[in-house]
Amino acid sequence: MAIDVDIETIGEDVRMLEGIRTTRAIRRIxxxxxxxxxxxxxxxxxxxxxxxxxxxxxxxIAVTEKERRAYIANLYRKTFTRYIATPLKAAEDPAYxxxxxxxxxxxxxxxxxxxxxxxxxxxxxxxxxxxxxTQALFPAIQNILLACRAVGLGASLxxxxxxxxxxxxxxxxxxxxxxxIALIPIGWPIGKYGKPPRRSVDECLFFEEYAGAPLAPRQxxxx
Numbered sequence: 001m002a003i004d005v006d007i008e009t010i011g012e013d014v015r016m017l018e019g020i021r022t023t024r025a026i027r028r029i030x031x032x033x034x035x036x037x038x039x040x041x042x043x044x045x046x047x048x049x050x051x052x053x054x055x056x057x058x059x060x061i062a063v064t065e066k067e068r069r070a071y072i073a074n075l076y077r078k079t080f081t082r083y084i085a086t087p088l089k090a091a092e093d094p095a096y097x098x099x100x101x102x103x104x105x106x107x108x109x110x111x112x113x114x115x116x117x118x119x120x121x122x123x124x125x126x127x128x129x130x131x132x133x134t135q136a137l138f139p140a141i142q143n144i145l146l147a148c149r150a151v152g153l154g155a156s157l158x159x160x161x162x163x164x165x166x167x168x169x170x171x172x173x174x175x176x177x178x179x180x181i182a183l184i185p186i187g188w189p190i191g192k193y194g195k196p197p198r199r200s201v202d203e204c205l206f207f208e209e210y211a212g213a214p215l216a217p218r219q220x221x222x223x
Contacts, residue, residue: 003188007037011150019149024196026154027110029117029187033064038151039119039186045147046123051136057125058140061172061180064119072161072168073115076183079163080111099197110156110185119186122161124169127177134181141182154189157182 043060051057063069087104090096110117121144125137141157148155161168161183169179206212 003032003034005035005038005151007035007041010038010152011041011147014150019146021195022193023146023149024194025106025156026189026191026193027106027156027185028190029110029113029154029185030190031116031118032188033118034153034187036062036064038153039121042144042147042151042153042186043121046140046144049136049139049143051133051139055126055128055133055136057128057133057136059124059174059178060144061122061124061174062119063122063172066115068171069117069120070115071171072120072183075164075168076114076158076161077111079160080107083160084108084111110158114185117185117187121155121184121186122168122172122180123182123184124172124174124178124180127179132179132181137181141184144184148184148186149193152188153186154191155184155186157184159183 039062043062046058046060047056049058063072084104084107087100091101091104114120123137123141123144125133127133145155145157159182161180165179166176169176172180174180203212
């Protein structure tokens, strides 16, 4: 079912700080189509992100055709199945935190329904000295997520597709020096926006120098 929206005015009245505080990941999304003009609007927000030298290295590829979404979702699920195995095992413990369980279940829902999500938005960009310009692309991604919040679209950030990155990039018509670094599934949300759980800023804000508990080196994750 198509949803009629006024592209020019939608999202323009959302206050910036309120939007920032309530832009949580929304992974449960309706299959209803999203107007191309609205996708253009949120991607335009991405183009106003800071980037060194105003190089603007980004490309946004919106995949909306059913068959193409199914192809991408199939590859995504192959990666996700491997990724989620360890959390699923940990969640067998009754003491597993409820917040982590909710996040895990939402991620599972997205993986199982990704082919139904109406827009698979890929963010790609020119490499520089052989490496992706993540320092420019991730601010653009955040701008897009904030714009989705403003216009009422559900969205989340995932990079699970990167395991099949070269295959997907080729499928999207991208060259080796313009790889995708993120996938943003976008559509009309089943849930609602709201403030995500965060520790107090007072636990991580310091003036002049760090004055918290001693910082031990983080152990490298074992994969």
